[in-house]
Amino acid sequence: MMRVLVTGGAGFIGGAVVRRLLADSGTIVFNLDKLGYASDLTGIQQQLVGSVAERHVLQQVNLVDAETTVAAVQQADPDLVLHLAAESHVDRSIAGPEEFLASNVSGTFNLLQAVRKHWEALPRERQEQFRFHHISTDEVFGSLGKSGRFSETTPYDPRSPYSASKAASDHFVNAWHHTYGLPVVLTNCSNNYGPWQFPEKLIPVVILKALAGEPIPLYGDGANVRDWLFVEDHVDALLLAATKGKLGHSYCVGGHGERTNKQVVETICTVLDQLRPQGAPHAGLITLVADRPGHDRRYAINASRISSELGWQPRHGLEQGLEATVRWYLSNLDWCQAVLQQAGYSGGRLG
Ligand code: NAD
Ligand code: DAU
Numbered sequence: 001m002m003r004v005l006v007t008g009g010a011g012f013i014g015g016a017v018v019r020r021l022l023a024d025s026g027t028i029v030f031n032l033d034k035l036g037y038a039s040d041l042t043g044i045q046q047q048l049v050g051s052v053a054e055r056h057v058l059q060q061v062n063l064v065d066a067e068t069t070v071a072a073v074q075q076a077d078p079d080l081v082l083h084l085a086a087e088s089h090v091d092r093s094i095a096g097p098e099e100f101l102a103s104n105v106s107g108t109f110n111l112l113q114a115v116r117k118h119w120e121a122l123p124r125e126r127q128e129q130f131r132f133h134h135i136s137t138d139e140v141f142g143s144l145g146k147s148g149r150f151s152e153t154t155p156y157d158p159r160s161p162y163s164a165s166k167a168a169s170d171h172f173v174n175a176w177h178h179t180y181g182l183p184v185v186l187t188n189c190s191n192n193y194g195p196w197q198f199p200e201k202l203i204p205v206v207i208l209k210a211l212a213g214e215p216i217p218l219y220g221d222g223a224n225v226r227d228w229l230f231v232e233d234h235v236d237a238l239l240l241a242a243t244k245g246k247l248g249h250s251y252c253v254g255g256h257g258e259r260t261n262k263q264v265v266e267t268i269c270t271v272l273d274q275l276r277p278q279g280a281p282h283a284g285l286i287t288l289v290a291d292r293p294g295h296d297r298r299y300a301i302n303a304s305r306i307s308s309e310l311g312w313q314p315r316h317g318l319e320q321g322l323e324a325t326v327r328w329y330l331s332n333l334d335w336c337q338a339v340l341q342q343a344g345y346s347g348g349r350l351g
Contacts (some may be wrong), residue, residue, distance in 0.1 A: 001025045005078035007063065007111065008085030010039035012197045013047035013135070016231045017082060018056070021070065022047050028038035028055050033085060034062040034103075038198040039048065042335060051067070062329035063107030068115070073114040079126060081115055082242055084135045089200055090162045091351030094293055095162035104165035105172070108134075112176045117198040119182060132184045132302075133242040133316035137270070138227070138252065140188060143296035152250050158245050159294050170250075186250035187241050190257075190301045193321065195328040199336050200345065202226075203322070204267050205324060207329045208336060208347065210282040217349065220291030222262035224326040225298040228256030230321035240310045251310070254301025257318040262286075267319060271326045277340040292351055 004021060008014035009031035021029050022044070033039055041058070048056055061072045063085055073081075086104045087093065093100045112132075119130050141150040142157030158167040176182040193203045209216045237253040245251060259267075269282035306312045316324075329336065341345065 001078065004028070005030045005032060005073065005076040007083045008103050009033055009044075009083070010035055010041050011084065011088070012038070013038070013231055013234060014082075014084040015043055015133070015196055016194070016235045017084065018044055019047055020232075020239065022052050022056060026055070028057065030057045030059055030072075030078065032061050032063075032072055032076070033060040035060050036087075037345065038088070038200070039180050039338050040196070040198070040335075040342075042135060043196050063110050064102050066110040069110045069322050070114040070117065073111075073118050074096055078118070079130060080242060081132045082135065082238065083111060083133065086166065087162070090139070090160050090351070091200070091292065091334075093162035093165070094351035095161055096253060100161050100165040104162075107170045108169035108172055110193055112172060112182070116176060131184055131242060131247070132173070132182055132239070133245075134170065134184060134186045135238065136157075136170050136186055136188045136225035137163065137166050137297050138188050138190045138254070138301055139296065140167040140170060144298040144300060146298070149254075149300040149302040150252055152188075152241045152252055152305055155275045159296060174248075183247045184245060185241050185245035187238060187245075187306075188250060189237070190254040192229055192231045192234050193221050194325055195332070198343070200349065200350065202264065203268065203325060203328060204336070205347070207263050207272070207326055209301055210269060210285055211276065211330075211333070213278065214285065215259055215287035216282075216285045217289045217320045218261060218265055218286055220295060221288060222265070222286075222288060223260050224295060225258055225260050226264075226301065227254040227300045228257035228259065228318050228321070229253065229314060230316035233316055236315070237306055237312045240312050241306065244310055246309070247260065251306040252301045252303055253306055253312070254303045255314045255316075255318065256303075257314075258300050259318065265320055268326060271323050275326065275330060278282060282291065289349070324350055
């Protein structure tokens, strides 16, 4: 039975990966997470029924602690590692960059060292099958003008503390491949959205502010562009790249979902007008606020490599995915309140 170590499995995307592995494969999943402010296991726990429960092992570990990380990797004894653990919110990286350096750079370094030790000691047959998949972001490529898209050959140009820390972690992963031969695959993905996302990122923030009748904060002029991807489509891409991607290669993953922030916010408001009419259109709550410092203007992904080499395509259009996401949040408002309270975050402006 295959043993998979997922780091960051109590987070938004890692949680979706863990749920998919538990549902669709017979793998034993070792879920390594420090259980930080953005972590929550509710969605996974709902699935831990009968024999599935025996295939999920939670490891509460902070990757910043090298010794505990080595012990966790030894306990997991993995055939495949999916590394998602990271501090992930750009606004928080502006307010407190130290944690991003610690978790995303030192944490990745400690994991690489622990995994190398494990991989080097594996019997030949398992060693040849072993893979380490590093999950990164399109933000390492910087900011686009009006035209063009990021691809695997775009030079790195990170511009926020978050993206600088992710770029550094990508370089460490590549260095461990070239220097030590560690069998790695990387993916660089655009903005994810969907169920179970901690309500600090744009889409859940907008839904909760609109429902509360509070101002919906739109940074700057609202014309910054992101390329939105439904989280389950990202999981499809991750599992393909992890198992079939070429070693030493990276794959860009995007949703063909380029929109301005204003367009995204207005679409959510329109969906809410239909599902939760409140007398006046929700779009009346949209409020331009001070811009994010160093705000990247536009991201867009050319996903032709993963599409042609591995046959990946997103299955959800943005409008369809947004409506499903709004419906999910409407049915899970108690969860939103619980995680916000647990994190000690009241929804105020960060960064
Ligand atoms: P998230 O913040 O929801 O979850 C991250 C998880 O990692 C949390 O549970 C946190 O506790 C854990 N973690 C952080 N530091 C850790 C440490 N030092 N030790 C152990 N666990 C630690 O983030 P997410 O949105 O699920 O993102 C997951 C990964 O995907 C990140 O690497 C992120 O950079 C990348 N990514 C995210 C997006 C996106 O739109 N959310 C897009 C592209 C890439
Ligand atoms: O591109 C991939 C990245 O996408 C991931 O690597 C990051 O982990 C993830 O957080 C996300 O980064 P962004 O900064 O693009 O996501 P965020 O949801 O914070 O913001 C999306 C856009 O919306 C961005 O242009 C800033 C803007 N924004 C955000 C918030 C929270 C607003 O206008 N108002 C807001 O309240």
